[in-house]
Amino acid sequence: MTDTQTRQQEQRHLTEVIQQIKQAEQKLQTSIATAKSDMQNIDQTFGDDVHVGLGDDGISMAGALSIHQQQQMLAERNNAWQRSQQQLNVLKKLEDNPYFARIDFRELPAGKEETIYIGLGSFTDQHDHFLVYDWRAPISSIYYDGDLGRITYQTPDGEQAVDVFLKRQFIIKHGQIQTLYDTQETIGDQMLLEVLNEKSSTKMKSIVTTIQQEQNQIIRDTDSDLLFVQGAAGSGKTSAIMQRVAYLLYRYRKKLTSGQVLLFSPNMLFNDYVSQVLPEMGEQNMVQMTYSQYVARRLPHLQLESLQAQFETVLDHQQAQVLHLVIGLTFFQLETQYAKILATGGVFFRDISFRQRVLISKSKIAEIYYSFGPQYKLGNRIDATQNALLKLLNQRINSEMRKKWVQETIQSLSQEQLQALYDHPDQEFKSGAAEEKFLARKIVVAALQPVARKIHRYNFINISASYRQFLKAIPQLVDLKQFAITEQQWQAYVQQFEQQLAQKQISLANISPYLYLYDLITGHHGDLSMKFVFVDEIQDYTPFQLAYLKYNFPRARYTLLGDLNQAILVKDNAPSLLHEIARLFAAEKTRVVQLTHSYRSTKQITEFTKHLLVSGEKIVPFNRPGELPTIQITASSSQLLAAVIQQLKVNKQSSYASAIITRDLVAAQQVQQQLQQQSVPTTLIKSENQRLAAGDLVIPAYLAKGLEFDAVIMWDASAGVFDSQERQLIYTMASRAMHRLSIFALRQLDPIIAQVPAQYSRRIE
Numbered sequence: 113m114t115d116t117q118t119r120q121q122e123q124r125h126l127t128e129v130i131q132q133i134k135q136a137e138q139k140l141q142t143s144i145a146t147a148k149s150d151m152q153n154i155d156q157t158f159g160d161d162v163h164v165g166l167g168d169d170g171i172s173m174a175g176a177l178s179i180h181q182q183q184q185m186l187a188e189r190n191n192a193w194q195r196s197q198q199q200l201n202v203l204k205k206l207e208d209n210p211y212f213a214r215i216d217f218r219e220l221p222a223g224k225e226e227t228i229y230i231g232l233g234s235f236t237d238q239h240d241h242f243l244v245y246d247w248r249a250p251i252s253s254i255y256y257d258g259d260l261g262r263i264t265y266q267t268p269d270g271e272q273a274v275d276v277f278l279k280r281q282f283i284i285k286h287g288q289i290q291t292l293y294d295t296q297e298t299i300g301d302q303m304l305l306e307v308l309n310e311k312s313s314t315k316m317k318s319i320v321t322t323i324q325q326e327q328n329q330i331i332r333d334t335d336s337d338l339l340f341v342q343g344a345a346g347s348g349k350t351s352a353i354m355q356r357v358a359y360l361l362y363r364y365r366k367k368l369t370s371g372q373v374l375l376f377s378p379n380m381l382f383n384d385y386v387s388q389v390l391p392e393m394g395e396q397n398m399v400q401m402t403y404s405q406y407v408a409r410r411l412p413h414l415q416l417e418s419l420q421a422q423f424e425t426v427l428d429h430q431q432a433q434v435l436h437l438v439i440g441l442t443f444f445q446l447e448t449q450y451a452k453i454l455a456t457g458g459v460f461f462r463d464i465s466f467r468q469r470v471l472i473s474k475s476k477i478a479e480i481y482y483s484f485g486p487q488y489k490l491g492n493r494i495d496a497t498q499n500a501l502l503k504l505l506n507q508r509i510n511s512e513m514r515k516k517w518v519q520e521t522i523q524s525l526s527q528e529q530l531q532a533l534y535d536h537p538d539q540e541f542k543s544g545a546a547e548e549k550f551l552a553r554k555i556v557v558a559a560l561q562p563v564a565r566k567i568h569r570y571n572f573i574n575i576s577a578s579y580r581q582f583l584k585a586i587p588q589l590v591d592l593k594q595f596a597i598t599e600q601q602w603q604a605y606v607q608q609f610e611q612q613l614a615q616k617q618i619s620l621a622n623i624s625p626y627l628y629l630y631d632l633i634t635g636h637h638g639d640l641s642m643k644f645v646f647v648d649e650i651q652d653y654t655p656f657q658l659a660y661l662k663y664n665f666p667r668a669r670y671t672l673l674g675d676l677n678q679a680i681l682v683k684d685n686a687p688s689l690l691h692e693i694a695r696l697f698a699a700e701k702t703r704v705v706q707l708t709h710s711y712r713s714t715k716q717i718t719e720f721t722k723h724l725l726v727s728g729e730k731i732v733p734f735n736r737p738g739e740l741p742t743i744q745i746t747a748s749s750s751q752l753l754a755a756v757i758q759q760l761k762v763n764k765q766s767s768y769a770s771a772i773i774t775r776d777l778v779a780a781q782q783v784q785q786q787l788q789q790q791s792v793p794t795t796l797i798k799s800e801n802q803r804l805a806a807g808d809l810v811i812p813a814y815l816a817k818g819l820e821f822d823a824v825i826m827w828d829a830s831a832g833v834f835d836s837q838e839r840q841l842i843y844t845m846a847s848r849a850m851h852r853l854s855i856f857a858l859r860q861l862d863p864i865i866a867q868v869p870a871q872y873s874r875r876i877e
């Protein structure tokens with residue numbers, strides 16, 4: 113067959129499939145219309161384009177949504193009508209672009225020839241014959257996993273071998289074939305090149321048509337309890353997460369809901385950035401939050417150190433040593449062991465007060481708590497204490513009823529309020545005294561309600577005193593010398609913690625051990641319903657945090673993704689992180705995957721950025737040609753500004769949106785102001801609670817994490833701006849660029865950038 117004939121034939125097939133899809137759509141629409149009239153309310157509350165946690169009035173709203181709330185919202189949307197609506201949405205997408213690949217194969221040893229088409233979702237005709245296979249169906253993996261010839265894939269009944277003799281890829285737009293390629297390779301480079309050449313957008317896209325073999329391993333892994341993915345910048349880690357969630361929702365449909373999948377993301381901007389990927393694939397978003405949100409939500413009265421402060425805090429050597437202990441796995445284990453000691457002492461309590469009087473004193477509570485024998489576990493002990501306290505509270509009702517305030521309250525009530533207290537109108541009493549007693553009891557019980565609620569919520573535990581006690585006990589629990597810390601240094605740390613707490617502040621390093629102690633005392637078992645937990649940018653987590661996450665979601669399987677070369681918050685700790693995490697999981701259930709290919713940037717940019725690293729040689733650029741990154745060193749600040757303005761213009765001419773990335777927030781604010789004075793409009797991204805805007809941005813490095821831009825302008829990469837520890841920060845900034853990277857410095861270039869061999873960049877004089 114000639115190329116033209118092939119194309120015509122494929123177009124005919126396409127048109128035929130689209131026709132059938134349209135018919136199916138009509139049918140579904142009719143049945144939805146009927147169901148819809150029954151379910152008006154749900155329709156209004158949970159419209160299909162409500163993305164979880166991302167209301168139109170700003171992302172900050174999502175900050176208030178707890179995991180539980182997000183889960184509920186997702187569950188409620190999971191009703192039959194919503195599912196039909198979802199199906200319809202998938203059909204609408206298929207109508208435009210039903211499939212992106214065709215595979216011809218024969219099942220081995222002796223099957224007959226078959227042709228299948230693969231698309232975003234499955235579609236069958238009236239006879240249940242598959243016209244399009246979902247990309248997540250078992251058979252579809254042969255598209256991603258191998259070349260032509262013998263390939264095996266996993267079916268529910270075990271491994272199946274096939275002989276593949278045609279692999280065809282399509283680019284279809286609005287029902288028309290734009291391009292088709294027959295390919296020998298796993299996924300043709302040409303198709304990938306077309307996709308990667310596209311312009312950036314404020315929302316991440318799905319990569320379903322061009323998933324690479326090494327990425328497919330991650331997406332379809334169902335065996336590991338811990339899947340650890342180390343991948344270079346731009347290697348598709350985040351993309352793989354999104355595809356993996358979609359895959360898991362398909363693979364375990366009916367057993368797994370999107371409310372049982374949780375993604376910890378680096379910041380809220382990132383949540384917004386990835387918010388469209390799953391809906392685009394016809395799936396609901398999973399629960400998403402940042403680690404800070406997760407922990408801070410539990411301590412609303414304390415102020416948690418901000419992302420900016422965390423990034424900008426500079427520690428001296430001694431402080432860093434101490435911190436090293438506090439964020440480590442050893443500390444987690446120490447605390448776990450410490451819980452055993454708590455059965456004999458070390459838990460502190462608060463007085464239970466009522467109307468400015470102590471009702472049950474802390475010493476009384478301690479006496480009750482420690483009256484239970486050693487056989488009581490901490491969780492049981494606190495519950496037994498709670499019961500005893502509630503009983504005591506009950507006993508107080510009678511004596512309280514005789515108090516003056518009760519009489520005064522009764523007298524102050526209006527007739528209406530009084531009536532409301534009776535069990536029913538015209539309630540009879542033996543005597544006036546009996547009636548008075550009845551009313552007094554009602555008043556007292558109502559007034560004690562908040563006290564009972566506090567007891568139910570364990571408000572009688574003094575967690576800060578208990579935690580302080582734990583910190584003070586540390587020198588007895590561990591040999592500080594092993595951590596190169598003196599006892600004095602440790603005391604200084606404890607003192608600093610106390611001072612912060614007195615001001616109602618807590619650092620990110622302390623909040624997790626603080627909460628963990630509370631959990632141990634209360635016997636909190638974590639969220640057993642969460643089945644999959646994803647953590648992106650794992651290099652910015654501490655081993656303690658990861659151990660604590662595992663404690664909180666004990667039944668979940670974990671996918672942890674990161675790039676140890678991009679550790680910008682937890683400096684120094686990255687190399688040992690993998691080692692420490694591995695200790696939390698059984699070795700046979702742990703899988704480590706390395707992604708070495710980098711797709712985001714042009715070959716020239718990746719070649720340049722990998723030389724910023726000490727051992728970046730393992731990074732393999734994708735062969736997408738572009739310009740060399742440029743470096744321009746100016747003699748004065750005004751020249752620097754003028755050069756950047758010029759670069760913005762040049763980028764605009766190439767239809768590139770630019771991101772000016774600065775080292776920190778102060779620099780970003782200054783740049784934006786200077787640009788404003790020159791009437792150059794840019795959007796300053798200064799907080800993670802903002803949304804990404806189209807057009808040119810100014811953004812500090814720690815907020816640019818995980819994002820990408822057509823053109824990156826690295827602002828002020830002059831000597832002295834970055835310290836020698838900030839190689840990874842520079843790498844993160846530069847590796848955000850997809851098509852163009854321009855570096856600007858004042859007078860002298862930063863030494864880390866200066867040591868990149870000259871052939872990888874172009875100097876502009």
Ligand SMILES: Nc1ncnc2c1ncn2[C@@H]1O[C@H](COP(=O)(O)OP(=O)(O)OP(=O)(O)O)[C@@H](O)[C@H]1O
Binds near residue numbers: 345348820
């Ligand atoms: N298989 C693929 N097909 C098409 N595009 C891809 C593929 N893999 C990755 N990309 C593209 O490469 C870019 C980088 O991907 P992604 O953001 O997932 O990488 P990452 O590893 O999370 O990067 P970083 O660690 O630097 O944030 C994105 O634009 C993504 O769409």
